[in-house]
Amino acid sequence: MGERGRIEMEPSDLNCRDLxxxxxxxxxxxxxxxxSGLFFSKPNPNPNPNPSAPPATRLPAPGRLVSIGDLHGDLPKALQALSLAGLTDPATTRWTGGGTVAVQVGDVxxxxxxxxxxxxxxxxxxxQAAAAGGALHTIHGxxxxxxxxxxFRYATPAGLDEFHRWAVWYxxxxAMKRLCPGVEPPPDPFKGIPKSFPGVRKEFWEGIRARFAALRPxxxxxxRFLAGNQTVLLVGDSVFVxxxxxxxxxxxxxxxxxxxxRDWIMGLKGRISPVFVRGRDSVVWLRRFSExxxxxxxxxxxxxxxxxxARRVVMGHTIQDQGINGVCEDRAIRIxxxxxxxxxxxxxxVLEIxxxxxxxILTSNPLYARRVVEEEKKGLALLVPDTRMKEVEVKA
Known part of the structure; x- marks a missing residue:
C-alpha cells in the first residue's frame, strides 16, 4: 500500500492470470x-443434477400440459401463441406459466x-420455467x-441476414477472447467452409457461411441450443413427435x-444424420397420421x-387449415x-391437456364455433365436438 492509501501493483500483476x-x-x-437482446444467468436449463447427461425421454404427467406447433422464424406470432398458452407475459416475454409443462413440436x-x-x-x-417449477421442452422438426x-433450401434472405449478424458478433x-492469453477460445466454426457459393447471389454468401458455421454438427x-432437444418425448400419456x-x-x-x-448434433457421429430422421417415413418427416x-x-x-x-400422439409438420384437430378418436392430435x-x-x-x-384447444379465433360445425359436417373426428364447446377457450 503506497502513500495516501493508493494500491500499488507490480507490472507482473497486470496480466490475465485472474481474468x-x-x-x-x-x-x-x-x-x-x-x-438477441437477452442475458442468461445459467448455461443449461436442464434441472438434472448431471447437466451433461441426456434429457429424459419419458416424463411424468404434470398438472397442466400444453403444446405449441411449428413456429418457422416468426417471433411475433410465436409470442402470441406463448401468451395464448399462458406461458409468457406479452409485455415482458417473461415466463408466467408457473408449474406448467410445455412442449414445442419443432420447426423453429x-x-x-x-x-x-x-x-x-x-x-x-x-x-425461467425450470426456476418456477415448470418446464419448456423443444423437440426436433x-x-x-x-x-x-x-x-438451407427454405432459408429466407432475412434469415440469412440474421445469421450474418450473428457471425459478426461471434x-x-x-477476437476479444484472444486478447487474453489465459482464455482458451473455442475452435473457429468457420474453418473449412467455402467463402463463395457458385450459383448463389453474392450478397447471400456471408449469410450462408454463417449458417453453416452456426448449425453444422x-x-x-x-x-448449445439444439443438442439438448429431444426427437421423441413422452409426457404422461402423450407422445410428442x-x-x-x-x-x-x-x-x-x-x-x-x-x-x-443428440450425439450427431454434438459432432460425435459425422456429418450425415441418423437414419431415423432421414426419409419420408422418418420420425420428423412422416405424414401418415397428419395428412x-x-x-x-x-x-x-x-x-x-x-x-x-401412451394414449395419443401429438404431431406438427403438416399444416391443418382447419386448426388443431384430432382423428382416430383423438389418438392422433395434429397441432x-x-x-x-x-x-x-x-x-x-394451443393444445392443452x-x-x-x-x-x-386455446384459440384466438372468434369464429371457432362455426369452424366446429362445418368440420363436423365433413365427418372429421373432432378434438372438441360441438357438444363440448365449453372445452374450447376463445381469448381476445
Missing part, C-alpha cells in the same frame, strides 16, 4: 445480448427472419435436421433415437400399444396451424 473465467463469461454474455427454423431470436427466446424461457445437415467475441448454435411414429421406430428404441440424434382425413387408425393403435402408458407468415399466416392455437387427461 479468464470472468472475461470468457463477459464475452459470451456480450455476444448473447448483441444477437426456416421460412422466417426471426430464427435465432426465437432460439434464444425459447432457451431463456427454459431457464425436419427443418432443424435439414439445417444441421446443411440443407467473431468479435472470438458441433457448431456453436447447434451444440414432429412427424409421426411407426412400429419399427418403437422397436428400435425411442431413447436410442434421441441419443443418436387428410383417412388416417390408418389401426396402424396408429398398433404403434401406441408398443409404448407403455401445426401454419401460424408463421412464411407458411399460411394462421391464427395461433389437464391433469385428468381432458383436452382443450
Amino acid at each position: 479468464p473465467p470472468i472475461l470468457s463469461s463477459f464475452v459470451d454474455a456480450f455476444v448473447d445480448f448483441s444477437v 427454423l426456416d421460412r422466417g427472419g426471426d430464427e435465432l431470436r426465437l432460439v434464444y427466446l425459447l432457451h431463456s424461457l427454459k431457464l 425436419n427443418h432443424e435436421i435439414m439445417n444441421i445437415s446443411g440443407d 467473431r468479435a467475441g472470438l 458441433d457448431g456453436p448454435i447447434a451444440r 414432429h412427424g409421426g411414429l411407426l412400429q419399427n421406430h418403437i422397436q428400435y428404441g425411442l431413447e436410442k433415437i434421441n441419443e443418436e440424434v 387428410g382425413l383417412n388416417c390408418d387408425c389401426r396402424q396408429l393403435e398398433g404403434v401406441l400399444e408398443l409404448i407403455p402408458g 401445426d396451424v401454419g401460424l408463421s407468415k412464411g407458411c399460411s399466416d394462421g391464427l395461433p392455437e 389437464n391433469g385428468g387427461g381432458e383436452l382443450r
Whole structure:
C-alpha cells in the first residue's frame, strides 16, 4: 500500500492470470445480448443434477400440459401463441406459466427472419420455467435436421441476414477472447467452409457461411441450443413427435433415437444424420397420421400399444387449415396451424391437456364455433365436438 492509501501493483500483476473465467463469461454474455437482446444467468436449463447427461425421454404427467406447433422464424406470432398458452407475459416475454409443462413440436427454423431470436427466446424461457417449477421442452422438426445437415433450401434472405449478424458478433467475441492469453477460445466454426457459393447471389454468401458455421454438427448454435432437444418425448400419456411414429421406430428404441440424434448434433457421429430422421417415413418427416382425413387408425393403435402408458400422439409438420384437430378418436392430435407468415399466416392455437387427461384447444379465433360445425359436417373426428364447446377457450 503506497502513500495516501493508493494500491500499488507490480507490472507482473497486470496480466490475465485472474481474468479468464470472468472475461470468457463477459464475452459470451456480450455476444448473447448483441444477437438477441437477452442475458442468461445459467448455461443449461436442464434441472438434472448431471447437466451433461441426456434429457429424459419419458416424463411424468404434470398438472397442466400444453403444446405449441411449428413456429418457422416468426417471433411475433410465436409470442402470441406463448401468451395464448399462458406461458409468457406479452409485455415482458417473461415466463408466467408457473408449474406448467410445455412442449414445442419443432420447426423453429426456416421460412422466417426471426430464427435465432426465437432460439434464444425459447432457451431463456427454459431457464425461467425450470426456476418456477415448470418446464419448456423443444423437440426436433425436419427443418432443424435439414439445417444441421446443411440443407438451407427454405432459408429466407432475412434469415440469412440474421445469421450474418450473428457471425459478426461471434467473431468479435472470438477476437476479444484472444486478447487474453489465459482464455482458451473455442475452435473457429468457420474453418473449412467455402467463402463463395457458385450459383448463389453474392450478397447471400456471408449469410450462408454463417449458417453453416452456426448449425453444422458441433457448431456453436447447434451444440448449445439444439443438442439438448429431444426427437421423441413422452409426457404422461402423450407422445410428442414432429412427424409421426411407426412400429419399427418403437422397436428400435425411442431413447436410442434421441441419443443418436443428440450425439450427431454434438459432432460425435459425422456429418450425415441418423437414419431415423432421414426419409419420408422418418420420425420428423412422416405424414401418415397428419395428412387428410383417412388416417390408418389401426396402424396408429398398433404403434401406441408398443409404448407403455401412451394414449395419443401429438404431431406438427403438416399444416391443418382447419386448426388443431384430432382423428382416430383423438389418438392422433395434429397441432401445426401454419401460424408463421412464411407458411399460411394462421391464427395461433394451443393444445392443452389437464391433469385428468381432458383436452382443450386455446384459440384466438372468434369464429371457432362455426369452424366446429362445418368440420363436423365433413365427418372429421373432432378434438372438441360441438357438444363440448365449453372445452374450447376463445381469448381476445
